[in-house]
Amino acid sequence: MKRILLITLVTCWSASILAAKPNILFIAIDDLNDWVGCLGGHPQARTPNLDRLAASGVLFSNAHCAAPSCNPSRSAIFTGISPHRSGLYRNGQKMRQVLPTTELLPKTLSRAGYWSAGSGKMLHYFIDAPSWDEYFPDKKTENPFPRTLYPKKRPVNLPRGGPWQYGETDWGPLDATDAEYGGDYLVSEWVGKELLKKHDKPFFLACGIYRPHEPWFVPKKYFDAFPIDKIQLPPGYREDDLEDLPTEGKRLGPNRYFAHIRAHKQWRNAVQGYLASIYFADTMLGHVLDALEKGPNAKDTIVVLWSDHGWHLGEKQHWQKFTGWRACSRVPLIVRVPKGTSGLPKGTTPGTCSKPVSLLSLAPTLLELSGLPPLKNHDGPSLIPLLADPNTKWPHVAITHLDSPGSFGLSAENWRYIHYAKGGEELYNVGSDPYEWRNLANQKTHQATLERLRALAPRKFAKLVQPKVDTLPALKWKPLAVGEKAPLSKPDGNPFDVVFINRSARKVELFWMDRTGGHKPYALIVPGAQYAQQTRPGAVWMIAEAEGKTGRSLGYFEVGDRAARAVVPK
Numbered sequence: 001m002k003r004i005l006l007i008t009l010v011t012c013w014s015a016s017i018l019a020a021k022p023n024i025l026f027i028a029i030d031d032l033n034d035w036v037g038c039l040g041g042h043p044q045a046r047t048p049n050l051d052r053l054a055a056s057g058v059l060f061s062n063a064h065c066a067a068p069s070c071n072p073s074r075s076a077i078f079t080g081i082s083p084h085r086s087g088l089y090r091n092g093q094k095m096r097q098v099l100p101t102t103e104l105l106p107k108t109l110s111r112a113g114y115w116s117a118g119s120g121k122m123l124h125y126f127i128d129a130p131s132w133d134e135y136f137p138d139k140k141t142e143n144p145f146p147r148t149l150y151p152k153k154r155p156v157n158l159p160r161g162g163p164w165q166y167g168e169t170d171w172g173p174l175d176a177t178d179a180e181y182g183g184d185y186l187v188s189e190w191v192g193k194e195l196l197k198k199h200d201k202p203f204f205l206a207c208g209i210y211r212p213h214e215p216w217f218v219p220k221k222y223f224d225a226f227p228i229d230k231i232q233l234p235p236g237y238r239e240d241d242l243e244d245l246p247t248e249g250k251r252l253g254p255n256r257y258f259a260h261i262r263a264h265k266q267w268r269n270a271v272q273g274y275l276a277s278i279y280f281a282d283t284m285l286g287h288v289l290d291a292l293e294k295g296p297n298a299k300d301t302i303v304v305l306w307s308d309h310g311w312h313l314g315e316k317q318h319w320q321k322f323t324g325w326r327a328c329s330r331v332p333l334i335v336r337v338p339k340g341t342s343g344l345p346k347g348t349t350p351g352t353c354s355k356p357v358s359l360l361s362l363a364p365t366l367l368e369l370s371g372l373p374p375l376k377n378h379d380g381p382s383l384i385p386l387l388a389d390p391n392t393k394w395p396h397v398a399i400t401h402l403d404s405p406g407s408f409g410l411s412a413e414n415w416r417y418i419h420y421a422k423g424g425e426e427l428y429n430v431g432s433d434p435y436e437w438r439n440l441a442n443q444k445t446h447q448a449t450l451e452r453l454r455a456l457a458p459r460k461f462a463k464l465v466q467p468k469v470d471t472l473p474a475l476k477w478k479p480l481a482v483g484e485k486a487p488l489s490k491p492d493g494n495p496f497d498v499v500f501i502n503r504s505a506r507k508v509e510l511f512w513m514d515r516t517g518g519h520k521p522y523a524l525i526v527p528g529a530q531y532a533q534q535t536r537p538g539a540v541w542m543i544a545e546a547e548g549k550t551g552r553s554l555g556y557f558e559v560g561d562r563a564a565r566a567v568v569p570k
Helices: 002-019 048-056 070-079 105-111 184-195 220-224 247-252 256-263 267-294 359-369 384-388 444-455
Strands: 023-029 058-060 115-120 134-136 171-174 203-209 216-219 301-306 333-336 351-353 398-401 408-411 415-419 425-429 496-502 508-513 519-525 530-535 540-545 553-558 564-568
Touching: 023 267, 023 359, 048 267, 048 301, 048 333, 058 384, 070 105, 070 359, 105 115, 105 203, 105 359, 115 184, 134 184, 171 220, 171 267, 184 203, 184 267, 203 267, 216 220, 216 267, 220 267, 256 267, 267 301, 301 359, 359 384, 415 444, 425 444, 496 519, 496 540, 508 530, 519 530, 553 564
Parallel strands: 023 203, 023 301, 058 351, 115 134, 115 203, 171 216, 496 564
Antiparallel strands: 058 333, 301 333, 398 408, 408 415, 415 425, 496 530, 508 519, 508 540, 540 553
């Protein structure tokens, strides 16, 4: 009788353990490509903490983002909805404009009994306060960044090349300790303190580490780890890498950032800045992992680490992100599941999985691991079959959507396919050509593979949801005195729309100032009306009276590096 009772008690205890919801530690590292020790992207990368996490869980070596820019990628992760269904493709869009009522992962878990908390950048420069129980900094501010030390005078190392240039493209060592630097140190400190506590509820704890996002300013000791005379340039770089690309690939590849950096002989310095920022981010990750291991939650916490997209440092003559190539789509993804977790009772066995997976799978995977029902609007398949057996059959591919509907990169196990909506295709055997140097799309021997991959791509693409005018950044109105002329345009960079809004009580005329001092009329704008005009960075648009004999010039706007609104004042 005692034996039966003991067996019953053990069985009940085991069942209660399996039924208990696991904690979730959800770690994002911004703009991190495969320059990670365990991924082998750069031989000089220092990532001991990323490597130790990978050694204790499943490293997905063929993981890809849903989009190669922060906003659509992070929105897809937290909603589980692919850009090709949501219409959210670009950084300039607002998630809550496109998806006003969609529930985010932390809210879903909170409704199921979790304490959902976070710190740092998880979404694109906002917190979405209703989705969280607690946040640091205070969620009411909608500012996810704690105080961060920056140089008093900028730029530091790379002079501005023109209005096309993102102002944060800069780097340099700071004479400061980690604590004095703040930023990610404060994020890791706050998350670490929560991991050292025993919580009444299971937690979903998000940790957003901002570096190596630009600008690459971190304490000097991280730069010192990479002597400038020993810096190796990106192994994926090849001077003639554009020759076999279609027209659209050649347009998207070379950009002014890389040309500007090389012109100022700053390529090695920039690589040093990126490596230093990765090392710093890895050190902050170490603080978080140490706290987890020291605290009471180590044995019942799922750990997920991801980056929102990769980063080019000269590959394809490109700098930054926004492309469909592997340098931009491939991201670190590590998942560690403890034993006794619902959905995966045996937990994860350390190893590497080479199957193609998408970050869209994170939300459905975590719901299943938490014993929660799947959501119908989630697009990604659960990763649990691969977490149980990394070599199991996997019929899925990973799609990375570019900023135009119908343009995408598709990742299979050994192949990558890129399709441009304006025409053109690329095909790479990444098993033998990991840097995508040889485009095979036009070779007859590979047409069967091309057809197979085409068939795996989406057929329908949601239209791009344009941002509301009032959410666009405002251009500065610069009034002109009588007889004063507007400056010349110096257009340089890719085009986008600027919306001109006439808040004055009179009809006005819009003129483009050309490079020689002339001006060309474009539109008449009546009081209260607005007019969208495609333009480029550095263009100057003058506003003049449209009524009366003089047509006096009133003022002008100088276009920056992105879509904006230009308000003619009352």
